[in-house]
Amino acid sequence: MTAGNGRRVGSPYAPHTDADEAAMLDAIGVDSVEDLFDIPADVRFDDEFGIDSTDERELRQSLADLFARNEELTEFLGRGHHAHYVPALVDDLSRRSEFLTSYTQYQPEIAQGFLQVLFEYQSMLVELTGLPVANCSMYDAATALAEAALLANRLRRGASGHRVLVPEHLHEGRLGVLENYLDGADMEIGEYPMDDGAVDVDALSDLVDDETVMVYAESPTVRGVIEERLADIGDIAHENDALFCLGSDVVALSLLQEPASVGADVVVGEAGALGIGSAYGMGLGIFATREEYLRQVPGRLVGVSEDSEDMRAFTLTLQTREQHIRKERATSNICTNQAWVALRTAMHIAWLGPDRLVGIAKDAVTEARALAQRLDDLSGVKAPVHDRHHFREFVVYTDQPAPAITNDLAGRGFAVHALDDHHIQVCITEANADAADEFVAAFEEVA
């Protein structure tokens, strides 16, 4: 089990002593572990991968060295992946192994803790969306949007066409995922135009027809614009028997119009804006909808029941929608999801409470407005490009080429995203607002 130098050979996480291994082989009735492998000779692998095993200390050092190759930039980046400050409490409690190293709650009697947290997460989403059903996680906003389209399509099987209308300004990741998910359902995507960063409602109205199964709009949009005519959009969809799907995020939902109040049939978007911070795009998809679509919902649902002593108990429920039971007739193929992120998001929401949650949402509006104004004051810069209310982020026009500015800003310690030759997108939250002064100063130097 151990080599002479004290280093364990083989898997460091396999606990077998030599004596145990011998006893176990004896009990099985074979001479060696090799005898247990029933692999034909012609497909046996007799080579090696050439991956050296590394001890924990060395590996941590080498990964720290690797990550040190990432430049330390203060990010003013958003576009669907937003960093709010994650409190230590969330890290600390979510790392408890009872949460982190548990499996899906197939035996609810010994999984009440996680089930309750997921139930509480669903409840928080119900509060934030005003819709009575929220599942306990999708992968991210993009896949949640795609699943919403599939749900809309299932509801409208008899429709003459199968078109989903999406805004002209849509994050490329969301559009790309939507295309892939819709392909197999023989659905198509139509784009409707934007007017100064918001939905061109009249144009949309002209586009919606009886082949439209769903109209999708976002608030805030990928450019940070707060939509002002959501209820009108909902009406247009409903007048044509299409679902109205609203995309948002868990912070914005705390401040902006409640989706139910503007007629949203499905709410999708990012809940990972709270709970994980910058994680290279890893997220948590929101999926909330109306009661009548309950049995069409993708993903897992936690419900309340009673145990044999009539005590309240939680359990995964309505599993007959899921693929392990319904196979190809399931509402979705999603199985492993983002449960642990949902747990973290729920903890983060709970830590904030309603007052501070609304507070950081307001900050997202006021900080963005203030920063846009300060950039607008710089020569050669116009911000925001769209004359709209913004949430967290906005587009900046620069006289100088945007890629060069982006590059120069990186040299000064700031990361922004160039949209095209003369447009840069800038995002601010309470987590990077402290650096706003230096950011504006740097922008002035390079713009």
Place this chain on the structure above:
Amino acid sequence: MTAGNGRRVGSPYAPHTDADEAAMLDAIGVDSVEDLFDIPADVRFDDEFGIDSTDERELRQSLADLFARNEELTEFLGRGHHAHYVPALVDDLSRRSEFLTSYTQYQPEIAQGFLQVLFEYQSMLVELTGLPVANCSMYDAATALAEAALLANRLRRGASGHRVLVPEHLHEGRLGVLENYLDGADMEIGEYPMDDGAVDVDALSDLVDDETVMVYAESPTVRGVIEERLADIGDIAHENDALFCLGSDVVALSLLQEPASVGADVVVGEAGALGIGSAYGMGLGIFATREEYLRQVPGRLVGVSEDSEDMRAFTLTLQTREQHIRKERATSNICTNQAWVALRTAMHIAWLGPDRLVGIAKDAVTEARALAQRLDDLSGVKAPVHDRHHFREFVVYTDQPAPAITNDLAGRGFAVHALDDHHIQVCITEANADAADEFVAAFEEVA
């Protein structure tokens, strides 16, 4: 409870809602919390400290900025505070709140977990020292040494004098603490000379007399020297009815002669060499001794007992030695100790297991030997100064002034300790050995 901006005022960790506070005051029968303070007006504090409250995010950032003022040096430092690699497992499990935020085990029925870990820690120390009694923690090696002297003195109340003999080379912190602890007991300290870094046994023999209550020796010494004549030292002490107290550390004990086998009556030293890494001197004192001195032991002891259902159970025991029961006749004033560090040390020892523990101890010898040889090969450098076996560390003679070399090495990213004008102490473990090549190269440049 919360201000308009969403920030909680007052303690963020006091959960009272306004309604609860009002109900509680009503139940008490007072109008305000102020009415509960029975403080005469002339000693009331009506000023402020001028400490601003800071939110968690801002505070973490400001402390990160503060610590960034520490230069990032690879440390080749030891002298009683040693950094071995602490595995993630130790951090992870020791941070579990059941361990971290529990109190002393005054109600053992709900503290079996921590008690068992401390019992296991004691057992590991028994194995390492060969002595049958080990307490479950002292503050550090220095205070453990001082407590050993006090124990020796209690055992020899009738002696004609009360002298403790310590080596000429003794860490200033240990000597300083010893002086303070012995002062109140009217004891005195005598120094015995070293011969080329090890105990001058003949000289020691001449110094020990019937006023000597304890002879203290270390292996490894503060200069990293492995003592070769421990048994002789023990004999000299015992021939004069003095206790033999041996100082060591938890890694060295795994490789060097078992203290019991050389006649040690008490073993003190550092157990924090495993479990906490570099912590600016924070440690964990070892205290192990013979069965016959059990009731003279300072600090806490965990023992086995049975519960009312005859199940094995652990409990703090022999508390009548302690100050909360015996007050001024206690064996020591120690109350709060280093229990959580002992838990971490026990976890670290368990993680290593005997094979890897002995392995890193051997590394401490071979790495030190190799590094000394490489330094010795440099011009203007002699290492090790003492022609002895070394454990982890050794003294280097430099032709050039040692303070200047130390300073220059810091400029090259390395920290060493200048003992005096021409001596530098160097320490190497498996945790910094990867940097040995660069260190030698830097040393060559500056020596």
Place this chain on the structure above:
Amino acid sequence: VYEPLLSEKDSTTVEVDADGVLPDDLTRDELTLPALSEPQLARHYTRLSQMNYSVELGPYPLGSCTMKYNPSFTEDVAGDPRAAVHPDRSDRTVQGTLGLLHGLQEYLADIGGMDAVTLQPPAGAAGEFTGILIAKAYHEARDDDRSEIIIPASAHGTNFASAAMAGYDVVELPSDEDGRVDIEALDAAISEETAALMLTNPNTLGLFERDIVEIADMVHEAGGLLYYDGANFNALLGRARPGDMGFDIMHYNVHKTFATPHGGGGPGAGPVGVVDELAEYLPSPMVRETAAGYEQYEPESSIGKVHGFAGNWLVLVKAYAYIARLGDEGLADASAKAVLNANYLASQIDLDVPYGPFHHEFAATSGDRDAADVAKRMLDYGVHPPTTKWPELVPEAMLTEPTEVEDKASLDDLAHAFNAAYADSDEALETAPSKTSARRIDQVSAARNPRLSWQSLGDEE
């Protein structure tokens, strides 16, 4: 043991007064959520955690789920603040991030015998879907219109669902009497409509598909592709590679095989490996190494996106760290001990195991005892029971996968739980569990009257 809901501890309605921030008609009127202090929350979640089983409390022998120990250090590595970057960062500024992704692409390709790997799919099922989309793109590029995916009846439910989501008809393949692919049935199923055959190997009974080379030839000859479901790959590390067996596409479940924590249901990651011929269809972006450093690129005929960004980054870091920690020796040993453990456990239980020789998992049958009841009774012995009543090929199946992390003593405890529960009275089984914090939970009532939020509980409680 009972912990009130957050909403039962506090429910605070704040008026959303956005005056000066936004026009009133753009904001909601109020928001109701619990407003609790940090100590109250710490207790809430700590208590809840203690009501949950985990792999750090005992064995978790769920077949095909590979619940192995998740090394602590990988969490620390994933939490490195320098790795917490945004996906819109330019390549030049995130060389560490791209370096890790590239390294993991390479590791997985080597281990699976594949030529190129995408890390984007955020879970195993997403990997399946991605793989099928790649197969579809491949056929479409050749103007080869195919409509069917063949899947053995014993396969994971996600296979069927993923194929269907991609627009394929599913052809279900019965098993042979030895529990493996029925070659004759396969022959009958294969046609010009066959886009792919999805196989799990070892299959969900832990049985190696010995005829894999013949199967591969049959599929390839018909113009189809062979898809490998990586759920059971823990059985084969360093001993056989899907690429060498003739598979064209595979997904890896890093939260199974490579020990990333399952987190109570996710996040996982389902990287997809393909042979050279299919590499051009992989999702975008991929990472490659150039003289100037790592860069992202879009494969020539990329299917596009299967995740809004780059997948589950934190999970990928942990997978990388696990593979680098174990290396060749460790990976091969993991499989060896996983197979040893399954075989030893099977030798110690009184239940029949109808098929063999199995590798890292086995499907025991509880015969005339209800497998779900036996499982519930096992809870009373302090262990997590196996997967029950699946695969359907084995009646009252108890699909058991102990993984390599159990020691002999733990397996003996597990065998005891199996045997004791299996031998218990009908009454004991039907009323089990009796020693858990919650007793047997009524699933029918939960589904019949769905109460999915605290708002739905109303005044009833």
Place this chain on the structure above:
Amino acid sequence: VYEPLLSEKDSTTVEVDADGVLPDDLTRDELTLPALSEPQLARHYTRLSQMNYSVELGPYPLGSCTMKYNPSFTEDVAGDPRAAVHPDRSDRTVQGTLGLLHGLQEYLADIGGMDAVTLQPPAGAAGEFTGILIAKAYHEARDDDRSEIIIPASAHGTNFASAAMAGYDVVELPSDEDGRVDIEALDAAISEETAALMLTNPNTLGLFERDIVEIADMVHEAGGLLYYDGANFNALLGRARPGDMGFDIMHYNVHKTFATPHGGGGPGAGPVGVVDELAEYLPSPMVRETAAGYEQYEPESSIGKVHGFAGNWLVLVKAYAYIARLGDEGLADASAKAVLNANYLASQIDLDVPYGPFHHEFAATSGDRDAADVAKRMLDYGVHPPTTKWPELVPEAMLTEPTEVEDKASLDDLAHAFNAAYADSDEALETAPSKTSARRIDQVSAARNPRLSWQSLGDEE
């Protein structure tokens, strides 16, 4: 619930073959320790942790122990790798470390009304010892030989032990009938031999020593010093400062007042503050700010060392972070809520509380019920009981300190536990606890036959 000892899981003897490393006679022959894998250890310690109560599971109202919530973020801050430095580092290279220490010295001085503070004592008792050594050094410097320390009977046991360790005779002071210092008895006790009077204020009954100014005058007039035991300082933050009351020396229990985790018995830290006149005697090194940055220095007549290095660094970081988090407002509110909670809880229990008005803690009496039995019974109600049978002034005392972190609901639960246990039958009390993982543990047997290591268990188990 039962977890075997590590030694029962494995005991491996390795031969220590030091050939080529060291001469054989310098090494031990063998070493026996458990050799277990990481998954086995993770389960061992996770299971053990679940057998332990903590302040994140419920209230911990131990009087004079101030078990308050320990904010998670302070752990992260203390774990900053850039703060993990060695004490032999030159000042110039550890300005961050020294800056924090200096900041904490200043914070504590301000909060206590002291002029200078050492952070070196690693615990409260070490702080007491340090303080008394400073007093001794002060008197000795004036050639004023004094032999006695006066301590109220109700003081913490450590006061007596610390004074004795410093070589002083202890003069025990009886309490007045109102539970406070008996001024007449104090007058009789004070003499030219009085080196210092050690006081806890509020005292261990939670009572403020209203005559503190007069007491201070009496001690000072006799040439003695006044020492403040900081164990109960949580009652006074922002409302009264020991320095303003006339105390010359004080220690702070940061693991009580400033929320550093108690860790099951430690580590704590016992910084000591002194008035200007005594600052020259403080232990070495201290930290000061100069134009060139922070530097360490040795006070002019320093008593030297009370810890081998600089004390319990990690604890000091957490204390600093807690103070900086709360600020003036938070600290004052902590005391306010601590006092509110104690008074509210006292109003809700059926036991008598013989003295008052009390502040952050109170000593209830269980009258003719055995306080230790009542406490054991309280365990069955899921809470940690108070300190029992101390201070002795109150018969069958239950010294209760809920701290500010409990909400009303938690205090109501605690009151219910008090009242229900207090009202229970003799039998229920004597056999309690019955709902804990271990039942009542035999203390006598443990002490009579000490078994202090697994080696001592031999074959008996």
